[in-house]
Amino acid sequence: MICFCLFLRSNNAEESPMHLFFYIADESGQSFTMNSQESYRHGTTLLASGSRADVGAWQLQLHSLDSVEVHTAGYKSPHMHNLTELVQATLAVNARRTGLIQLPDIKESYSNIMVYQISAELPAKVDLVFLSGVDSESSTISERVATLTGNEFTRKLSERQKAFGEKYDRLFDTKQKVNKEEKAVGKAAIGNLLGGIGYFYGQSKIAIPKDLTLKNGEKSISYWPAELYTAVPSRSFFPRGFLWDEGFHQFLVWRWDVDICMDIIGHWLDLLNVDGWIPREQILGAEALSKVPEEFVVQYPSNGNPPTLFLALRDLSKALYLKEFSSEEAERISTFLERAYPRLDAWFQWFNTTQSGKHEGTFYWHGRDNSTRRELNPKTLTSGLDDFPRASHPNDEERHVDLRCWMLLASNCMHSIQQMLGIKHTSVKDYALMTKKLSEFDVLNKLHLDEKSGAYFDFGYHTEKVRLRWHELRENEVIRREFLRETLEQPQLRFVPHIGYVSLFPFMMGIIPSESWVLGKQLDLISNRSILWTDYGLRSLSKISTVYMKHNTEHDPPYWRGAIWINMNYMILSSLHHYSQVDGPYKDRAGELYEELRSNLIRNIVKNYHETGFLWENYDQKNKGKGKGARPFTGWSSLVVLIMAESYPNLAR
Numbered sequence: 001m002i003c004f005c006l007f008l009r010s011n012n013a014e015e016s017p018m019h020l021f022f023y024i025a026d027e028s029g030q031s032f033t034m035n036s037q038e039s040y041r042h043g044t045t046l047l048a049s050g051s052r053a054d055v056g057a058w059q060l061q062l063h064s065l066d067s068v069e070v071h072t073a074g075y076k077s078p079h080m081h082n083l084t085e086l087v088q089a090t091l092a093v094n095a096r097r098t099g100l101i102q103l104p105d106i107k108e109s110y111s112n113i114m115v116y117q118i119s120a121e122l123p124a125k126v127d128l129v130f131l132s133g134v135d136s137e138s139s140t141i142s143e144r145v146a147t148l149t150g151n152e153f154t155r156k157l158s159e160r161q162k163a164f165g166e167k168y169d170r171l172f173d174t175k176q177k178v179n180k181e182e183k184a185v186g187k188a189a190i191g192n193l194l195g196g197i198g199y200f201y202g203q204s205k206i207a208i209p210k211d212l213t214l215k216n217g218e219k220s221i222s223y224w225p226a227e228l229y230t231a232v233p234s235r236s237f238f239p240r241g242f243l244w245d246e247g248f249h250q251f252l253v254w255r256w257d258v259d260i261c262m263d264i265i266g267h268w269l270d271l272l273n274v275d276g277w278i279p280r281e282q283i284l285g286a287e288a289l290s291k292v293p294e295e296f297v298v299q300y301p302s303n304g305n306p307p308t309l310f311l312a313l314r315d316l317s318k319a320l321y322l323k324e325f326s327s328e329e330a331e332r333i334s335t336f337l338e339r340a341y342p343r344l345d346a347w348f349q350w351f352n353t354t355q356s357g358k359h360e361g362t363f364y365w366h367g368r369d370n371s372t373r374r375e376l377n378p379k380t381l382t383s384g385l386d387d388f389p390r391a392s393h394p395n396d397e398e399r400h401v402d403l404r405c406w407m408l409l410a411s412n413c414m415h416s417i418q419q420m421l422g423i424k425h426t427s428v429k430d431y432a433l434m435t436k437k438l439s440e441f442d443v444l445n446k447l448h449l450d451e452k453s454g455a456y457f458d459f460g461y462h463t464e465k466v467r468l469r470w471h472e473l474r475e476n477e478v479i480r481r482e483f484l485r486e487t488l489e490q491p492q493l494r495f496v497p498h499i500g501y502v503s504l505f506p507f508m509m510g511i512i513p514s515e516s517w518v519l520g521k522q523l524d525l526i527s528n529r530s531i532l533w534t535d536y537g538l539r540s541l542s543k544i545s546t547v548y549m550k551h552n553t554e555h556d557p558p559y560w561r562g563a564i565w566i567n568m569n570y571m572i573l574s575s576l577h578h579y580s581q582v583d584g585p586y587k588d589r590a591g592e593l594y595e596e597l598r599s600n601l602i603r604n605i606v607k608n609y610h611e612t613g614f615l616w617e618n619y620d621q622k623n624k625g626k627g628k629g630a631r632p633f634t635g636w637s638s639l640v641v642l643i644m645a646e647s648y649p650n651l652a653r
Contacts, residue, residue, distance in 0.1 A: 018122050019101075021087065023115045024048060024060060024130075027286040029078055031110040044145050047128075048114055055132035059141070063149040066124040071103040074111030079290050087115050127153065164191070171255055172645035182602055185609045186641045192615070192634035193252055196235045197260070200228045202284030205298045220298045228282050229267045233635030234617070239291055241282035243268065244384040247308020248567045248636035254316050255647070258329060261316070262336045265309055269343040273301070276350030280305035280382070303367035303382045304355055306402075307347065307410050311649065313337075314413040318650045321420055337417055344417075348410050352434075357399055361437060362447060363407055364398035364460075365390075373484045376468050376552050387552045388541065388560040389498045391460025393491045398460035401448040405505040408438035441513060444506060450495050454521020455503045457495040464497070464546050465489045468554070483554035499531055500541035501560070501568045508571040510651030514584030523589055526572070526597075536604040536625030537564035538572055538597065540618075563618040563628060567636035569601055574648035598643055605640045615640070 026032065032050025044063040047070070051057045062070065073090050077083075087103075094104040103117045118126060127149035134141060146152060168187050178186070204223040208214065214221070230241035231249040246268060254261035271278050279299040283292050319325065320333050357364050365382040370393065372378050377389045383402060391398050415431040417423065437443070448456045465488035470481050506512055507522045527533050531542040541548055541561045549562045573594060580591035604625040609615060615637040616627030642648065 017119045018124070020118045020120075020126070021115065022118075022128070023083065023087075023113060025083075025113040026050070026052065027078075027112075027290070028052075029076075029112050029286075031076070031112050032114070034072060034074055034107055034111070034114055044142070044149075047116065049134075057132075057134040059131045059134050061129040061131065061141075061145050062118075063127040063129065063145060064120075064125065066120060066126070068118055068120040068124065068126060071105055071117040071119070072107070073103040073105070073115045074107030075113040075115070076108045076111050077113055078286060083113065083115075090115075167256075172641055172647065174644050177646060178602065178644045181610070182606050182644060185606045186644045188609070189615055189634055189638040190252055190256065190641045192632060193231060193249065193638040194256065196634060197229070197231045197253075197264070198235075198239075200230065200241065200282065200284040200288060201225070202286075202288070204279045204283060206279070207298050207300045223273075223279065223299075226271055226284065227267065228271065228284055229264055230282070231264065231635065234630045234633045236632065237291070237630035238635075240284065240288040241268070242635075243278055243280045243282075243305040244308050245567075245635050247306070247311040248570075248639060250309070250312030251315065251570075251649070252638055252641060254312055255642075258316070258325070258333065261312065262333070265312065266336070266340065268309060269340055269347070272343050272346055275301065276346035276348075277301050277304075277354075278347065300367060302354065304351060304365065305382055306384050306406050307351060310406075310410045310413045313344075314409065314416065315649045317413065317416050317420060321416075334421060338421055338423070341417060341421075341423060344414060348414055351407065351410065355403060358396050359399075361404075361443060362399040363403040364396075364400045365403055368394035370394040374482075374553050375556075376466060376485060376550060377547060379552065383502075385501060385540075385560045387556065387558065388500060388502055389496065389545065389547050390458050391462040391491075391496050392466050392487070393461040393463075395461055397493060398458065399447055400458050400502075401456045402502045402505040404438065404444070404448070405509045405511065408435065408511065409509060411435045411438060439511065441511065441516070444511065445518070448495075448506075449518065450497070453497075453499070453525075454518060455499050455525060456506050457497060457503060459495055460493070461491040462494055462496050463487060463489050463491040468551070498541065498545045498547070499525060500539075500545070501565070504568075504572060508568075508575050510575055510578055514579055514582045514586070519579065519584070519586050520589075523586060523593060526576075527593055534564065534621045534625070535600055536619055536621065537566070537569045537601045539564055539621040540568065562621050564621050564625070565618045565636075566601070566605070566639050569597070570636075570639040570643060570648075573598055573601070573643060575651065577646070577648050578651040598646075601643055602640065605637070 030050070030052065032048055034048045044061050047060045047062050049057070049059045073087070075086060090103065091101055095101050102119070103115060120126065129145050129148045131141065131144055165187070168190070172186065174183055174186065203225050205220045206223050207220050213219065228241050230246060231253065232239055233242060233245050246264070250261050250265065253264065268278065271282070280303065281296070281299060283289050283297055289297070316333065317337070320330055323330070325333060355363050355366055365380050367382045368378045368380055368390070369375070370378065377387065377392060378394055379386050380388065380390050383400070390400070411431050411434040415435050418431060448459065450457055467486050467488065468483055469486050471484045473480055473482055503525070504522065512519045512522065525531055526538060530544060532538045539562050547561060549558045551557055576590050576594035576597065580587055580594050604619060605615065608619065608625065608627040612627060612631070614627060614631035615634050616631045617629030617633040617637065620626045620628050
């Protein structure tokens with residue numbers, strides 16, 4: 001059951017009438033019935049009705065005590081992404097024909113999209129009510145509408161708003177930490193994150209091995225029909241589940257409602273195949289599919305994604321160990337972890353066997369294109385940091401420092417769950433041993449530390465002397481131009497000298513001992529304005545990088561090559577907070593940087609929200625911190641709530 005309560009008001013009579021446009025759609029293509037009446041006065045009237053297997057018979061009702069006009073247009077289309085352009089074209093055609101800017105009250109046969117235009121002289125009040133599971137008794141319908149409109153609905157809404165505010169204050173104690181304006185943005189952030197949690201059903205497209213071809217010539221097959229309960233990064237722009245985003249979402253969700261968190265993680269783990277692989281992007285259902293370019297639809301079973309669910313599970317496990325839950329909650333969490341353990345074990349083993357490097361203790365993100373001629377630096381979509389520069393010439397000699405850190409996090413989390421629950425399993429000793437090996441600081445430094453700069457780097461076949469240049473290609477006497485990569489020197493096995501988020505993973509995961517000189521170097525890199533520091537947050541790639549803010553192809557603008565991302569800044573803040581709390585020569589400096597970075601992030605996010613009404617996918621590192629990318633982006637950008645509350649994961653081992 002969904003209800004919309006819409007208030008149309010104006011202080012300027014010249015602005016009347018006000019026109020409100022909204023639509024209802026069935027993305028499966030199923031049609032529904034529309035009431036064609038144009039004028040509605042003093043009461044409740046049926047706008048549309050239909051039936052679906054998942055919600056049963058449904059109705060959309062309009063309730064108003066004011067005089068309003070309703071105009072409509074019905075369309076038959078499998079796509080929702082171009083609906084705005086479709087409506088604008090319809091309005092333009094009707095305006096030329098009638099001189100009026102209104103929908104033409106037309107309906108295509110078997111329409112599955114209905115667009116409504118409500119026009120009213122202001123002030124006016126209109127309630128829209130969506131009823132599911134409607135039976136044939138009109139009295140029951142009237143009673144349900146009455147409870148979801150007018151004063152009764154306003155009373156219930158006020159009660160829920162009050163309860164929400166009280167719970168927010170109880171869970172995210174921000175007294176003396178943020179002002180009233182900042183707190184309001186925090187409440188909007190988590191409200192929208194929770195509002196973006198949804199249910200999806202459908203089948204992913206999975207690539208088959210290159211040496212196989214299906215009889216119909218297809219190169220992919222459908223995954224089994226699957227359901228997924230998940231949060232999404234952006235309801236309008238990314239209405240689907242992303243594996244690497246979801247761990248960050250759950251930092252917030254488990255604190256709000258641990259049962260919702262366990263339900264979501266359980267759904268993700270149910271997507272494991274027999275090998276222990278989870279498709280990294282869940283494009284389930286027609287609506288999700290309509291938002292994805294065709295080249296990104298097919299998922300590859302050889303490719304992973306950061307196992308960020310272990311971030312939330314480690315957080316959850318430590319809170320359980322510290323007895324922060326009621327006895328009933330603790331019992332449910334323990335039961336969940338026991339049931340989830342076999343899937344977590346399979347998932348971990350998939351990473352350990354498929355993403356391992358050529359040498360013991362090394363890992364790299366498989367799936368990079370080593371034959372591309374169109375990319376300045378072959379993308380690493382699997383890492384989540386898409387175009388962050390890695391080795392220029394991918395091969396099996398690569399070592400990725402961020403993946404090594406993810407593997408340490410995962411093995412440590414698995415070992416902790418085993419110890420806490422007393423799980424007896426053949427791999428118990430393996431997890432303990434692997435955690436110990438991946439924690440060896442000297443080995444990490446040997447594999448990834450550049451002692452001169454104090455930065456951690458990837459390793460692989462690399463040259464800095466690559467460029468994109470226009471080439472003229474002749475085919476069948478036809479000359480065409482392409483923007484292709486040129487390599488100006490032979491690559492060598494070496495560190496990949498690009499300082500950015502990847503370089504800070506050992507710092508973010510709390511691996512560096514608090515007394516080590518390396519920690520001091522990390523703080524130098526973070527605080528250097530010529531490298532990472534800005535007044536709006538830490539940029540994703542150093543200003544001195546050779547690919548800083550450079551396009552990766554003719555049409556791909558820089559993505560993780562300078563912009564400020566909130567999930568990584570949250571992790572860096574967590575580590576600064578950690579090192580400011582433990583004894584060591586850099587304790588005070590870590591504390592100072594923590595306070596300044598936290599203040600910069602909150603100020604910029606709040607400023608953008610009040611100027612635009614949105615949280616953004618990322619923020620510009622040079623244009624006054626302006627929001628960039630998708631919006632509203634109330635996925636991991638909602639971590640501003642935890643930054644305000646100073647609530648961070650426990651990095652102590």
